[in-house]
Amino acid sequence: MRRLFPVTDMTAHETDAGADREWSLDELADAYAYPELSGGEGAWLRANMVSSLDGAGQHDGRSQPLSSETDMRIFGTLRALADVVVVGAETVRLEGYRPARAREAFAARRAAAGQGPAPVIAVVSASLDLDFSLPLFTEPLVPTLILTGAAAPAERVRDAREAGAEVLAAGDGAGVEPVRAKAVLAERGLRRQLTEGGPRLLGQFVAAEVLDELCLTVSPTMTAGGAQRIAGGPPVAVPTRFAVASLLEQDGFLFTRYGRI
Ligand SMILES: NC(=O)c1ccc[n+]([C@@H]2O[C@H](COP(=O)([O-])OP(=O)(O)OC[C@H]3O[C@@H](n4cnc5c(N)ncnc54)[C@H](OP(=O)(O)O)[C@@H]3O)[C@@H](O)[C@H]2O)c1
Numbered sequence: 001m002r003r004l005f006p007v008t009d010m011t012a013h014e015t016d017a018g019a020d021r022e023w024s025l026d027e028l029a030d031a032y033a034y035p036e037l038s039g040g041e042g043a044w045l046r047a048n049m050v051s052s053l054d055g056a057g058q059h060d061g062r063s064q065p066l067s068s069e070t071d072m073r074i075f076g077t078l079r080a081l082a083d084v085v086v087v088g089a090e091t092v093r094l095e096g097y098r099p100a101r102a103r104e105a106f107a108a109r110r111a112a113a114g115q116g117p118a119p120v121i122a123v124v125s126a127s128l129d130l131d132f133s134l135p136l137f138t139e140p141l142v143p144t145l146i147l148t149g150a151a152a153p154a155e156r157v158r159d160a161r162e163a164g165a166e167v168l169a170a171g172d173g174a175g176v177e178p179v180r181a182k183a184v185l186a187e188r189g190l191r192r193q194l195t196e197g198g199p200r201l202l203g204q205f206v207a208a209e210v211l212d213e214l215c216l217t218v219s220p221t222m223t224a225g226g227a228q229r230i231a232g233g234p235p236v237a238v239p240t241r242f243a244v245a246s247l248l249e250q251d252g253f254l255f256t257r258y259g260r261i
Pocket of ligand 1: 048049050051056057058061062063087088089090091092094095124125126127128129147148149174175176177178196197198199200201202204228230232
């Protein structure tokens with residue numbers, strides 16, 4: 001992997017980030033470290049998404065055909081840095097989400113940051129139409145959260161709790177309000193937030209201006225067809241501006257990182 005931006009040393013020698021070589025998980029974790037969140041308040045919401053060259057966020061209902069081994073390493077690294085992974089219910093249903101693993105490579109870093117062994121998974125759902133017999137709900141290292149609205153179906157809330165999940169209201173109606181979701185998680189000390197989509201959920205985070213950073217993998221593929229882009233839903237009135245923070249490359253895949261201006 002090579003670092004293309006920021007350019008730190010034009011005469012990069014073999015061990016420099018600019019040279020093409022495999023990066024260790026530690027180096028990846030350093031490259032993607034969350035910013036310091038001061039004062040015990042606030043939260044940083046980062047999204048990690050992959051897109052084809054022609055803008056598809058999935059192929060045959062999954063993002064895996066657009067991904068690569070290095071993309072999955074970065075995916076794992078971003079999870080390992082996060083307190084919580086926020087994900088839409090449809091992605092959980094279609095991608096067969098499993099609980100986050102504790103990984104030895106990140107254990108010391110997580111302990112030093114005051115984090116548990118693995119990030120909490122927080123599923124966003126209004127219907128709670130989820131299979132609560134799945135390991136995501138019955139076998140996580142840390143209980144899976146479900147973010148929903150105050151008007152969520154009571155029976156499904158009970159089923160979720162019986163399965164071991166914790167149900168949190170982050171909205172007054174049936175749905176979750178993005179600003180509330182970020183705040184509810186932060187109040188629980190889950191301040192290093194990562195969302196893995198999907199597009200319908202990410203679109204709402206963008207529209208509500210709660211997304212701080214986008215880690216976008218540009219996959220050197222084209223899919224044609226009518227696949228969703230990485231963010232959907234109603235458009236924002238004025239396009240939200242982001243600035244590039246870093247750009248890595250491996251095998252034609254671009255691993256971009258953009259911060260909201
Ligand atoms: N390219 C990528 O990086 C990437 C990443 C993730 C997923 N994907 C792909 O995206 C597809 C799925 O994404 P999607 O956009 O269809 O769905 P999604 O955003 O994963 O999930 C949508 C569901 O989330 C719940 N939800 C969303 N907003 C909510 C709110 N404000 N309040 C309460 N619940 C809310 C609803 O669940 P209920 O129906 O349960 O109420 C809704 O049906 C899959 O094909 C997946 O492979 C791609």
